[in-house]
Amino acid sequence: MTVVRAPSVKDVARRAGVSLGTVSNVLNRPETVRVSTRSKVEQAIAELGFVRSEPARTLRAGSSRMIAYLALDLANPFFADIGRGIEEVARENQLGLFLCSSNNEEAREVEYLSLIMQQRLHGLLVTAIDYESETLHKLLKRGLPVVFVDRTPGTLRHRCSVGVDDIEGGDLAVSHLIDNGHRAVAFVGGPIAIPQVTDRLAGSRQAIETAGLEADVLTVFETTALNVAEGRRAGARLLGQPKRRRPTAVFCANDLLALGVLQEMTLQGISVPEEVAIVGYDDIEFAAAAAIPLTSVRQPRHLLGKAAAELLIEEALLGSTHEHRQVQYTPELIVRASSRRRSRRVS
């Protein structure tokens, strides 16, 4: 298996007995070249197995036909689903999609951003950790079309973004628990500094206030990350509480945490939802698939991805006439067994 230099337009031109410009015309404006010439060229292309060099096209054009989605963690199905939505739209628009995962590490995020800059990509969709990084701002200054996904950074609030109303989501979850008679609710999530966590917590408090209850109905258990292991730890901490102060319901800032809590409860022989009700957030596929199906706040993930990609394409095409827009979706509560009603109450 010898390495063959990839044939170029020049090779095709020579073989077809035409000029190099004509080959380019066949490729880009086939209607401007006579049928007989065109087929000669097409045959030469087929015979040589010619494939256009994307780097050369990009160099010439100044920017590539690729966009990137830089996510926090592609192993989290939430982001993977957003990625699918993006991919769909990118495909429809003949754009390649470059998926990157920063794995929640700032260093990796910066590395990817600088890779994206080097690649002269056409646009960027990003859920970032650090919205103030020099690299990100350099990209923006260069005029790269950017759409922020799921997190809207304070100082860049005017730029294009898509998100879900997390305050509303938190409100939905906790209102549901209150309606079901719970008067001691735990909020599990963190780090609190993450905007989503802040908002979901704010929504929870709003629900309690609206119901005319005291603020101390809600106890906050902060975690260091939003994954299953942290959920398990939070569950253990929760069970460590003196029985009379132990919450009868838990609202988790995402489903991974909720699954962790659920697992810890099952392990410790606490029955769900009888002794402790659980509500998650994101409604990932595994939430419904849990043996005790999880009540969760569903985000239109796929739609989120599609909307973000469409926004990006609009920005990339319209250029300077483009007006930045913030698209906000409303979450939906999916009630399942993990928070089944325990007592009635006139609402």
Next chain:
Amino acid sequence: MTVVRAPSVKDVARRAGVSLGTVSNVLNRPETVRVSTRSKVEQAIAELGFVRSEPARTLRAGSSRMIAYLALDLANPFFADIGRGIEEVARENQLGLFLCSSNNEEAREVEYLSLIMQQRLHGLLVTAIDYESETLHKLLKRGLPVVFVDRTPGTLRHRCSVGVDDIEGGDLAVSHLIDNGHRAVAFVGGPIAIPQVTDRLAGSRQAIETAGLEADVLTVFETTALNVAEGRRAGARLLGQPKRRRPTAVFCANDLLALGVLQEMTLQGISVPEEVAIVGYDDIEFAAAAAIPLTSVRQPRHLLGKAAAELLIEEALLGSTHEHRQVQYTPELIVRASSRRRSRRVS
């Protein structure tokens, strides 16, 4: 925010008052240029915010510093984890990683392969659907370094690949069930044509034979895909069996199926593992996190990714002197609650 043309080496050279070649030297062979000149250039680079154009470098070099991983479905944590392993090695070797998901669609796979060819990538890691596609063979003929991940195609058996011994995995799972006294075992998986499914089924049969049991101990329930929904359907079909013929244990070809089966059992009030024991495959994070933690055959996913990437890099660096290798790992059975022992038996 105006769009600024990205500065080039030429701009840097002008600003620093040196020739263009010198800038290139600073970038690529800093030790060959006098310190005073070097710092002038470095200052100019910083002032202009110069970023190398990767397309131009690629054009010049003939191939890019990027490799691709084309997976079957990145939303499946199994592949996402492999991706992480690959990413780690790629990063260590200063290579960019281009993640693609064919979503189990042949058309998408072909599209991505042709995108990869156009991009003049440095190498390809792939878990493909169609190993006989023209596009794939064109890539191979061009001499592109390729490593097959998790599935080794028949006709390309001599090429580099990494995988896990799926026959052994199937054997492990079913031997465990037999040891636990089960004498009516269901195999859930499909399409049977998928090599992994074939192998895991073969392993199951091997276990039964080794135990000296009749082949009809095993009933096969073929599915059309390896996801949760199909698992649920298989679970329902299973429960539709006349009671005396109903299997007391289920071995699923992957964890998604197993979670689906588990969910259907819980829904129908069948207790796991008392009435039906379940064993999955892959040991994804959600297997352990299920409310009834799932027994599963663990594959060293992360390691698989790392090994594949290392193989690819070796192939890319050594070129023609490289000898193709097939790396095979051994799976491990992780026993959890879903298959807890029901009766004893001297083994």
Next chain:
DNA sequence: AAATGCTCGTGAAATGTTTCACAAGTCGAC
């Protein structure tokens, strides 16, 4: 038969980088 207008095709220029043969400058040795 000259002029006009059209259809097709041409070839040079430009994109940003790297490499490489070579030139210019410096220094020491004879």
Next chain:
DNA sequence: GTCGACTTGTGAAACATTTCACGAGCATTT
């Protein structure tokens, strides 16, 4: 003060593509 050796910097060429002004050839009109 000339030669060689070494250090440092130069600039042209090459990579594959696209674009664009232009020219050749031909048919139609005057």
